[in-house]
Amino acid sequence: MALDDRKSEFKFVGTRPDRPDGLDKVTGRAKFGADAHAPGMLHGAILRSPHAHARIVRIDTSRAEALKDVKAVVTRADFSDKVAFKPGLKGEFWNVLENVMAGEKALYDGHAVAAVAATSALAARDALKLIEVEYEVLPHVTDVDKAMQPDAPVIREGAADYSVPEGMHPNVVRYHESGHGDVEAGFAEADLVIEDHFVTEATHQGYIEPHACLATLGNDGKGELWCCTQGHWIVQKTCAALLGIETSQLRVTASEIGGGFGGKTTVFIEPVALALSRKANRPVKLVMSRSEVFRATGPTASASMDVRIGMKKDGTITAAQGVFRLQGGAFPGAPGDMTAMCAFAPYHLTNVRQVGYDVMTNRPKQAAYRAPGAPMGAFAVESVIDELCNKLGLDPIDVRLKNAAHEGTKASYGPRYERIGLVETLEAAKAHPHYSAPLKPGQGRGISCGFWFNHGGETSVSLALSEDGSAQVMVGTPDIGGSRASMALMAAEVLGIPYENIRVTVADTATLGYNDVSHGSRVTYASGLATIKAARNAVEKLCERAAAKWGIPVDAVKWENGCAVPSGPNAGDFDPMPLAEITASMGRTGGPISGHFEATPEGAGVSFGTHIVDAEVDRETGRTTITRYTVIQDAGKAIHPAYVEGQYQGGAAQGIGWALNEEYIYGEDGRLQNSIFLDYRIPVASDLPMIDTVIVEVPNPGHPFGVRGVGETGIVPPLAAIANAVSNAAGLRMRQLPMSPPRVLAALKGNG
Amino acid sequence: MDYHSPASFAEASALAAKATGTTRFLAGGTDVLVQLRSDIVTPDTLIDIKKIGGVRDITRNADGSWTIGVAVTGAEMSEHPELGREWPGLVEAMDLIGSTQVQGRATLTGNLCNASPAADAVPAMVAAEVTISVTGPDGVREVPVEQIPTAPGRTSLAKGEVVSAVNVPARGANGGDAYLRFIPRTEMDIAVVGCGVNLRLDGETITEARVSLGAVAPTVLLVEDCAKAILGTTLDEAALDALAAAASAACNPINDKRGTIEFRTEVAGVLAKRAARIAYARAKGEKA
Numbered sequence A: 001m002a003l004d005d006r007k008s009e010f011k012f013v014g015t016r017p018d019r020p021d022g023l024d025k026v027t028g029r030a031k032f033g034a035d036a037h038a039p040g041m042l043h044g045a046i047l048r049s050p051h052a053h054a055r056i057v058r059i060d061t062s063r064a065e066a067l068k069d070v071k072a073v074v075t076r077a078d079f080s081d082k083v084a085f086k087p088g089l090k091g092e093f094w095n096v097l098e099n100v101m102a103g104e105k106a107l108y109d110g111h112a113v114a115a116v117a118a119t120s121a122l123a124a125r126d127a128l129k130l131i132e133v134e135y136e137v138l139p140h141v142t143d144v145d146k147a148m149q150p151d152a153p154v155i156r157e158g159a160a161d162y163s164v165p166e167g168m169h170p171n172v173v174r175y176h177e178s179g180h181g182d183v184e185a186g187f188a189e190a191d192l193v194i195e196d197h198f199v200t201e202a203t204h205q206g207y208i209e210p211h212a213c214l215a216t217l218g219n220d221g222k223g224e225l226w227c228c229t230q231g232h233w234i235v236q237k238t239c240a241a242l243l244g245i246e247t248s249q250l251r252v253t254a255s256e257i258g259g260g261f262g263g264k265t266t267v268f269i270e271p272v273a274l275a276l277s278r279k280a281n282r283p284v285k286l287v288m289s290r291s292e293v294f295r296a297t298g299p300t301a302s303a304s305m306d307v308r309i310g311m312k313k314d315g316t317i318t319a320a321q322g323v324f325r326l327q328g329g330a331f332p333g334a335p336g337d338m339t340a341m342c343a344f345a346p347y348h349l350t351n352v353r354q355v356g357y358d359v360m361t362n363r364p365k366q367a368a369y370r371a372p373g374a375p376m377g378a379f380a381v382e383s384v385i386d387e388l389c390n391k392l393g394l395d396p397i398d399v400r401l402k403n404a405a406h407e408g409t410k411a412s413y414g415p416r417y418e419r420i421g422l423v424e425t426l427e428a429a430k431a432h433p434h435y436s437a438p439l440k441p442g443q444g445r446g447i448s449c450g451f452w453f454n455h456g457g458e459t460s461v462s463l464a465l466s467e468d469g470s471a472q473v474m475v476g477t478p479d480i481g482g483s484r485a486s487m488a489l490m491a492a493e494v495l496g497i498p499y500e501n502i503r504v505t506v507a508d509t510a511t512l513g514y515n516d517v518s519h520g521s522r523v524t525y526a527s528g529l530a531t532i533k534a535a536r537n538a539v540e541k542l543c544e545r546a547a548a549k550w551g552i553p554v555d556a557v558k559w560e561n562g563c564a565v566p567s568g569p570n571a572g573d574f575d576p577m578p579l580a581e582i583t584a585s586m587g588r589t590g591g592p593i594s595g596h597f598e599a600t601p602e603g604a605g606v607s608f609g610t611h612i613v614d615a616e617v618d619r620e621t622g623r624t625t626i627t628r629y630t631v632i633q634d635a636g637k638a639i640h641p642a643y644v645e646g647q648y649q650g651g652a653a654q655g656i657g658w659a660l661n662e663e664y665i666y667g668e669d670g671r672l673q674n675s676i677f678l679d680y681r682i683p684v685a686s687d688l689p690m691i692d693t694v695i696v697e698v699p700n701p702g703h704p705f706g707v708r709g710v711g712e713t714g715i716v717p718p719l720a721a722i723a724n725a726v727s728n729a730a731g732l733r734m735r736q737l738p739m740s741p742p743r744v745l746a747a748l749k750g751n752g
Numbered sequence B: 001m002d003y004h005s006p007a008s009f010a011e012a013s014a015l016a017a018k019a020t021g022t023t024r025f026l027a028g029g030t031d032v033l034v035q036l037r038s039d040i041v042t043p044d045t046l047i048d049i050k051k052i053g054g055v056r057d058i059t060r061n062a063d064g065s066w067t068i069g070v071a072v073t074g075a076e077m078s079e080h081p082e083l084g085r086e087w088p089g090l091v092e093a094m095d096l097i098g099s100t101q102v103q104g105r106a107t108l109t110g111n112l113c114n115a116s117p118a119a120d121a122v123p124a125m126v127a128a129e130v131t132i133s134v135t136g137p138d139g140v141r142e143v144p145v146e147q148i149p150t151a152p153g154r155t156s157l158a159k160g161e162v163v164s165a166v167n168v169p170a171r172g173a174n175g176g177d178a179y180l181r182f183i184p185r186t187e188m189d190i191a192v193v194g195c196g197v198n199l200r201l202d203g204e205t206i207t208e209a210r211v212s213l214g215a216v217a218p219t220v221l222l223v224e225d226c227a228k229a230i231l232g233t234t235l236d237e238a239a240l241d242a243l244a245a246a247a248s249a250a251c252n253p254i255n256d257k258r259g260t261i262e263f264r265t266e267v268a269g270v271l272a273k274r275a276a277r278i279a280y281a282r283a284k285g286e287k288a
């Protein structure tokens, strides 16, 4: 274990031990979604719509059902009566049902319309070819601006909620407006006002592991589900609702997870596998192909945005205004409100106004993708700020420092900030050697700040001590970023026993209370807080046992370095009593010792980052190379610095893909054209420079050790920072993502 | 599906001649097996040519030419101590295909016979004036590589014909070749444009030239006008500009998810210049 040479009040927190799941993952012992098997197991496959928008006139499954290898076929019709999908579902449950199995209409290319369970995966795949579906093809729309036009086809009448102003197209389903001050007065004070239009494409989280599950559901309404998910309680709750069974009768176990990034916070195949299992009365395994993942899970929203910012010659922002239109596929949910609220959040503004639209199109239902909505808004806002700095001849970090939000600032989205670390990240960026390093000809440098709220959420943790003095911690948040290591470090810190003596397990839904999904950068914050409190709960009991043995009051005992000790000279003269000594006899001194904590912590603490990027543009081909990248972000307190750095680097890597080459490409026919990794171009390792990181630590007052979530903020600045670098290298402003070579070359040739 | 592993090309040819339905030869399988698993092509007959004697040999013939077996992999070509010194462009083109894993399987012949307009090794083979030996029911014929692909996914090979060898000419004096492709990333991608150049010099002057383009037309192109643009020149700026113009003029590309017509046309010229510079330097004996 590397000794941290910085002075620290912590013994374990802040060190970098190996992750407990590391050996399993590098040796292949770890069990992921598709690694589960059950006796008599069938294999499922899903038939998907080839049309972007079509009425389902008729489905004939009889030829598939006649095959001897086929044991069950389900369609939405089955779900509602024979398989008794719960009737009368409303709200988001209804949306999820409609998404996992189409009803009257197929709403996007890839929308599930029927499913088969057969004795082999190949038999299931081939049986799909025998299902006849008669479609009446309808006009479709996949572009957000076109979907808002008066003549756009209506995806679903009546999907809009109360927030939508009158006269908008029915595809606009939610509206958000917020801000403060008087923007027009602010613009009048400015020396320069720039207004620009920006466009981003939908991107996919690109997790390495496709969705997979193994489902068993009997006619007694009792089920078991193994699946790859970021949150098995939401899977339990949703599947139970969709299948009309009692929540507690469905036990859901989360597999090891090969990435999620927000994309595995809902269900896609799990209710279908359960329905097939119930109909076939056999376990059913369903595994998505990569192409299904692209076509029918939840990519992020695409965006069309207008941003207007006024600045004085000295760099003071006098007013800021943005309109953010996001399409989130054929269902409500695009995070237009989040985009709007985060867009100007890094700045201390007197006059600010933001509007967000949630728009439906014939695309798959968007899902969360790291800081959902925030990266697009930052792209637009930080590009305009960069342009203002260029035009006014100002340093981009100085301007951001001048306008930076700090403790007490009224945030653009409403509340007043508590202690935040934006200024510290900007100062660290300015002092970093990267910022002053000379650029070669053809290179440009870009800066951007980014903000994310972070989240608390419902959390339960249980900690049990063993006789030998080791500890097991049960958390309910699937480990998507090394969190088991962080939990063990925090428990070790409180208990005072070595990291290696603690085993952290992601418990299933039957063995722990409710836990919200691993999302919102909440795990190290909320499960961490709960782990600390559960450990403290156990420590109290340990102190009680020592007090009883010593015959002194419990408040005369304190816990130090893994031992009960008298709290002071007056308490009595006793040798420290180590944890293992207390647990060795716990059966006789009052029974097993455990600690628990259940709550919905509210003090997540917002987080900011600043990125510095150098890009080189080949002026003959439009190809961009990222030559240097530095991420600076406030972690509050880095429990396991290596995994914090991993989150920073991962955000930058995904941001590079989003900025340069990743995009959902739809044809005129509304079909997704690039549903494989050959044509959906995520960065490969050799595309990336070394991504340097600086961990800033401005403790979060809402966490016992000062933790702020770090998982999401890291993807907010890259789009803008890279666009600024590319624009500065190319000598022209890139306002549309991805900045693929054809797009950059066209801009350089003056046809952009 | 019937699987065969014949011991001779004559036997392979006979099996293919009498097969019905869809037939595929199995070299490295990096196209065939991928298409099979993703439900694109499920062959009725699969004829594995890797058990035929000599198919993994790289042979230098007495006249300095090379014979490359039809199962020789990209990795084996790259690791060969001499082939790459004489034909660096050809070996580098093959080496661009896929990853380390794919390199352990993929072959020149498979790349050619899969007939993708974007195949990387094919423009390099065309520039190098490579021919293939084709064994059919009527014996063996030798065909220039550029005559094999006829359209995306289609070749001029007749039923019952199997490629039995790849013939690379003798390098000879003062020659050099190069292949470049454009991809938006650094690897694991498909050529948006590819360009092969093969030159011979007399002093500083180009006396022989072959220029080929990939991914800008339904098949790989051998562009005579590109050769004309640089023949007799010392590859000065004017010659390079003429080369680029000829390359762009030869393009007949499509707009698709991988690139626009304008982009492919423009970049074909850029790559032609860059590849020609490398080939020219190599012909002069400089490292490039």
Ligand SMILES: Cc1cc2nc3c(=O)[nH]c(=O)nc-3n(C[C@H](O)[C@H](O)[C@H](O)COP(=O)(O)OP(=O)(O)OC[C@H]3O[C@@H](n4cnc5c(N)ncnc54)[C@H](O)[C@@H]3O)c2cc1C
Pocket: B023, B024, B025, B026, B027, B028, B029, B030, B031, B032, B033, B034, B049, B070, B096, B097, B098, B099, B102, B105, B106, B107, B108, B109, B110, B111, B112, B113, B114, B118, B119, B120, B121, B161, B162, B163, B164, B188, B189, B190, B191
């Ligand atoms: C991950 C990955 C990355 C790739 N990257 C690239 C790339 O960058 N550039 C590129 O060009 N390609 C790429 N490919 C495609 C493929 O690897 C190449 O086309 C490769 O050269 C095919 O060779 P093979 O030996 O595997 O062919 P196979 O798959 O065995 O055969 C391909 C075709 O050739 C025919 N064939 C094979 N041998 C003979 C013979 N002796 N006579 C007649 N016909 C024959 C087969 O019938 C089949 O139609 C990639 C593939 C993968 C899976």
